[in-house]
Amino acid sequence: MLFLQSAIDKMDKHNGRAAIIQNGSPLFSGGTASGESQIRRWLLQSDLIEAIIALPTDLFYNTGIATYIWVLSKNKRAERKGKIQLIDASGIYHKLRKALGNKKNEIAPEDRSSITRIYADFKESEFCKIYNNEEFIYREYTVMQPLQRSYAITEERIQQMLSKGALSSLYDEGKVSELENSEEELSCKDVKKLEDYQNNKPVFDGIVAALEAAASEEVYLSPAAFLPVLTKVLSSATADNKLIEKIADGLSVMDKNAEIQRDKKGEIIYDKESKDTEIVKYQEDIDTYMAREVLPHIPDAKAFFEEDLSKKKPIIKTGAEIPFTRYFYKYQQPTPSEELEERFTTLEKSINERVAKLFD
Structure with missing residues (x-):
């Protein structure tokens, strides 16, 4: 993308035009907030991309990758303003009689004429698609479901709670082992952390033991119903309400039969574990x-x-991305299973006959 920006920087401010060959990465690489995505967005919103042309593979001596020509312009013709032309020229080439390294194809003069004509005509066809710039700009939304969780004290959920790290602030066996077996001298901070873990170990063990002793199949459909029960179960181990709430969260699973949880204002709370994009x-x-x-x-x-x-x-x-191949995708009907079975049967029969001849 920096090559594109560099080319644009060197273009005449009013009538500048440029063409640069790139691999496929600049079309789609990077997440929404990445530099690549934001450069694409800037190019589109600034209306600097006139056309992108997909070239055949195996055109270069040292690589056979797919490549694209980006045609840039600061002075588009009226009919091209606000639009981007995609040209699929990946099938317009001639085979070389003899490969030169990875170069197996070439764009002959007649091929160049065909591609140039498609570009100049600026009409949609099998090989040419024209879209508004906004087609390639997108928004990323977070989608979540209401917080609905059931609570229970079972062996499975206790292990789930521990694996989620609900008690890691008290005691973390992995970190304790790492600190105790460290080959380097521990810093004062690490020494203090190890001491805290060791001091909290009895509390950790007490909580786990209390939960295991209270294990049952009873399910609670709201935190209001479960927290008093959990507080009573853990009364001999801890009275830390925040820790108890954290343990309750660790003992919960999404359950659409559970009560929808709301905040103090009555607004629905959304489950971050259900987050999708x-x-x-x-x-x-x-x-x-x-x-x-x-x-x-x-x-x-x-x-x-x-x-x-x-x-x-x-x-x-x-952000922005240009999934070029998606716009030229052609669905191909898969071979029917009956036909495949017939082919395999014929092939198997042929192999068996040849093997039999070896022993005749």
């Missing part, structure tokens, strides 16, 4: 997208757009 085109309304793609499967899901550019470290949730 949806990539939505910039020009598409999120409600329309949710109704089509998400709600038929998860009716109570809700989308959140968490972009915040005012922070010291901005949260960026608007």
Whole structure:
């Protein structure tokens, strides 16, 4: 992407044009907030990309990778403004009579003429697609479900709670082992941490023992019903309410039969463990997208757009990618299983006959 920016920097401010060959990475690499994505977004919003042309593979001596020509312009013709032309020229080439290293194909003069004509015509066809720049800009939404959890003290959930690290602030066996077996001299901070772990070990053991002793199959559908029970179970081990709440969370699992949890204002609390990400085109309304793609499967899901550019470290949730091959994808009907079975049977029969001849 830096090569593209460098080329643009050297272009004439009013009539500059450039073409640069890149591999496929600049089309889609990087997450939403990455530099690559934001450079693509800037290129699109600045209307600097005139066309992207997919070239055939095996064109170069040292590599056979797919390559693309990015055509850049600061002075697009009126009909091209706000648009980007994608040209699939990956099948327009001639085979070399003899390979030269990795170079097996070449773009002959007649091939260049064909590609140039597609570019100049600026008309959609099998090999040419034209889109508005916004087609490739997207927003990243976080989708979560309401917090609905059931609580229980079972052997399985106790192990789940421990593996989630609910008690790691008290005692962490892995870190204790690491500190005790360290070949280097421990810092004062590490010595203090090890002492704290060792001092907390009896409390840790007491909590685990109390939970194991109280194990049952009874399930509670709200924290209000479960916390008094858990507090009583752990009364001999700890009275730390925050720790008890953390343990309760560790003993919970998502359960759509459970009560929907709300905050003090009565607002629904959403379950961060159900967090998922949806990539939505910039020009598409999120409600329309949710109704089509998400709600038929998860009716109570809700989308959140968490972009915040005012922070010291901005949260960026608007990005851009150009998934070129997706726009030229052609579905191919898979071979019917009956035909495949017939082929395999014929092949197996042929192999058996040849093997039999070896022993005749």
